[in-house]
Amino acid sequence: MTEAKSELPEVIVVGRPTIFKFYDEELSKKFRMLKSWESSLSLENYICKHAQSVKAMLCSPKYIGSQISSSVFRLLPSLRLIVTTSTGLDHIDLVECRRRGISIASASTLFSEDVADFAVGLLIDVVRRISAADRFVKNGLWPLQGQFPLGSKVGSRKVGIVGLGSIGLKVAQRLEAFGCTISYQSRNKKLVSYPFYPDIYELATKCDVLVICCALTDQTHHLINKEILLALGKRGVVINIARGAIINEMELVQCLEQGEIAGVGLDVFENEPNVPKELISLDNVVLTRHIATFTEDSIRAIYELVCGNLEALFFNKPLITPLLD
Amino acid sequence: MENIGVLMACPMSSYLEQELDKRFKLFRFWNVPQKNGFLIQHADSIRAVVGNAFAGADAELINSLPKLEIVSSFSVGLDKIDLNKCKEKGIRVTNTPDVLTEDVADLAIGLMLAVLRRICECDRYVRKGLWKSGDFKLTSKFSGKSVGIIGLGRIGLAIAKRAEAFGCPISYYTRSEKPNTNYKYYPTVVELASNCQILVVACALTPETRHIVNREVMEALGSNGILINIGRGPHVDEKELVSALLEGRLGGAGLDVFENEPEVPEQLFGLENVVLLPHVGSGTEETRKAMADLVLGNLEAHFLNKPLLTPVV
Numbered sequence: 001m002t003e004a005k006s007e008l009p010e011v012i013v014v015g016r017p018t019i020f021k022f023y024d025e026e027l028s029k030k031f032r033m034l035k036s037w038e039s040s041l042s043l044e045n046y047i048c049k050h051a052q053s054v055k056a057m058l059c060s061p062k063y064i065g066s067q068i069s070s071s072v073f074r075l076l077p078s079l080r081l082i083v084t085t086s087t088g089l090d091h092i093d094l095v096e097c098r099r100r101g102i103s104i105a106s107a108s109t110l111f112s113e114d115v116a117d118f119a120v121g122l123l124i125d126v127v128r129r130i131s132a133a134d135r136f137v138k139n140g141l142w143p144l145q146g147q148f149p150l151g152s153k154v155g156s157r158k159v160g161i162v163g164l165g166s167i168g169l170k171v172a173q174r175l176e177a178f179g180c181t182i183s184y185q186s187r188n189k190k191l192v193s194y195p196f197y198p199d200i201y202e203l204a205t206k207c208d209v210l211v212i213c214c215a216l217t218d219q220t221h222h223l224i225n226k227e228i229l230l231a232l233g234k235r236g237v238v239i240n241i242a243r244g245a246i247i248n249e250m251e252l253v254q255c256l257e258q259g260e261i262a263g264v265g266l267d268v269f270e271n272e273p274n275v276p277k278e279l280i281s282l283d284n285v286v287l288t289r290h291i292a293t294f295t296e297d298s299i300r301a302i303y304e305l306v307c308g309n310l311e312a313l314f315f316n317k318p319l320i321t322p323l324l325d
Numbered sequence: 326m327e328n329i330g331v332l333m334a335c336p337m338s339s340y341l342e343q344e345l346d347k348r349f350k351l352f353r354f355w356n357v358p359q360k361n362g363f364l365i366q367h368a369d370s371i372r373a374v375v376g377n378a379f380a381g382a383d384a385e386l387i388n389s390l391p392k393l394e395i396v397s398s399f400s401v402g403l404d405k406i407d408l409n410k411c412k413e414k415g416i417r418v419t420n421t422p423d424v425l426t427e428d429v430a431d432l433a434i435g436l437m438l439a440v441l442r443r444i445c446e447c448d449r450y451v452r453k454g455l456w457k458s459g460d461f462k463l464t465s466k467f468s469g470k471s472v473g474i475i476g477l478g479r480i481g482l483a484i485a486k487r488a489e490a491f492g493c494p495i496s497y498y499t500r501s502e503k504p505n506t507n508y509k510y511y512p513t514v515v516e517l518a519s520n521c522q523i524l525v526v527a528c529a530l531t532p533e534t535r536h537i538v539n540r541e542v543m544e545a546l547g548s549n550g551i552l553i554n555i556g557r558g559p560h561v562d563e564k565e566l567v568s569a570l571l572e573g574r575l576g577g578a579g580l581d582v583f584e585n586e587p588e589v590p591e592q593l594f595g596l597e598n599v600v601l602l603p604h605v606g607s608g609t610e611e612t613r614k615a616m617a618d619l620v621l622g623n624l625e626a627h628f629l630n631k632p633l634l635t636p637v638v
């Protein structure tokens with residue numbers, strides 16, 4: 001039993017990937033998973049004790065503590081591949097990986113449909129007050145209070161997509177069917193018919209909805225701040241399904257409290273799982289706990305992709321979703 | 326036209342109320358303490374009734390208004406108006422089609438996403454401070470799910486157009502197959518329900534379509550199926566719906582309408598796979614104003630002997 005197990009390729013697990021909640025048994029049949037989260041040791045100490053010779057790392061941004069960088073890499077001289085269960089890469093020091101020749105395989109565009117669907121769901125909810133109305137009915141207020149406040153029309157919205165990658169493009173295509181006008185800001189102009197604005201401030205002046213679909217990098221940290229929100233205007237709605245830190249959360253809260261924008265739908269926050277308490281008491285916000293990728297289909301798909309990428313390394317095959325420079 | 330009496334059946338729009346007050350002699354039926362006495366006193370001056378989805382003009386009301394010439398509904402649905410009686414007496418009837426089509430279709434999709442992706446439930450979870458306590462359950466993907474539409478009129482088609490943008494295959498049921506569409510037709514509602522994952526009610530309420538979604542249909546839709554109702558409460562056998570949901574024979578529901586509004590079965594309040602809305606299908610500032618303008622436009626056209634804008638009868 002022990003002999004068979006020691007033949008399984010070893011993988012150090014950093015953070016706490018959701019796939020272990022649903023596919024733990026299947027994963028342990030294929031790999032010897034060294035689950036650092038189960039130990040009370042610090043990550044570095046755990047690696048020194050159990051994982052020094054591993055060639056592969058599996059990581060998730062979930063419960064990760066700090067960015068995976070030199071302090072970890074120098075303890076893993078044989079590390080050749082990091083497989084992350086996310087599309088986002090801000091939890092990995094990409095420069096260090098490149099320097100050390102460590103390959104990265106990500107979720108790539110696997111979650112794009114589910115995340116785009118969720119962004120649209122959040123937008124319709126904010127603009128048509130769906131969650132607030134559901135609360136109204138379930139609290140027994142309809143017979144008592146009668147009229148529920150009116151929302152606003154989805155199709156009248158001028159939507160600005162911030163980052164027109166795989167997710168942003170799918171959001172745009174979906175919202176077009178509702179009659180929304182679409183424009184976008186991105187690092188580079190894309191081959192699409194939507195108007196392009198290289199400057200986010202200009203995009204904000206032309207729109208009344210911003211959907212944040214870009215990666216978190218040094219350049220996009222706090223990209224959405226008070227100046228942008230004021231430019232968006234009093235009817236403005238912001239939807240964030242990307243990373244919390246792209247928005248200056250404190251300034252967002254201030255703008256909401258002062259009525260400078262009309263509402264927000266947030267699936268991500270600067271300091272998860274903490275949500276600013278000021279938001280909890282607002283009726284014009286929809287708050288979800290980073291679940292945009294959390295469907296049965298997506299979790300199954302990422303489990304299969306993770307296995308595929310790890311097996312590619314161990315059986316000397318090409319990675320399925322390598323990060324290319 | 327200030328001497329023309331207009332009876333408004335119930336509160337529906339303060340803008341409409343104000344405008345009717347300015348242009349006509351407005352009677353607010355809901356403020357009347359004793360309806361019989363009121364009618365005896367004022368019936369002769371009332372030449373128009375403005376109703377909506379909650380209250381319209383039934384045979385009793387029509388019979389008590391001998392000078393009634395036109396019923397202008399602040400809705401597209403006509404189930405609260407005795408159309409036969411109106412035809413019989415030569416009373417004109419107008420409604421508010423087209424202007425609310427998009428809002429209702431938007432809400433149908435919003436409900437599908439809210440139910441399948443548990444958006445409202447998750448928002449509730451966050452507000453209760455439960456994020457730190459552990460994981461949320463896995464939810465269901467929306468893109469690519471098959472959508473079955475009961476009724477392929479303006480609203481049904483608008484729902485189909487939106488769902489197609491999510492890659493959803495579309496099928497439908499209507500009394501007879503529609504000629505100019507590529508969507509798959511099923512000749513019965515049970516067959517439609519057996520072959521789709523999300524069933525949407527988008528037809529008119531008539532005596533024939535009452536309880537069109539019954540126990541058999543719900544069982545055909547099944548424990549993974551979702552029911553969305555943006556039509557009228559009586560389209561669905563509500564008692565059966567409640568037990569199907571409580572017993573897990575139906576996967577979930579998004580409901581904007583109920584058999585006896587504003588009453589909603591309390592057994593549904595605690596269900597995380599159910600989203601309940603207080604009949605807000607057309608509930609946006611833009612659309613309610615457009616609807617009100619149509620009501621006003623129809624009334625003016627009638628009293629100025631011009632062609633009605635959106636006549637039904």
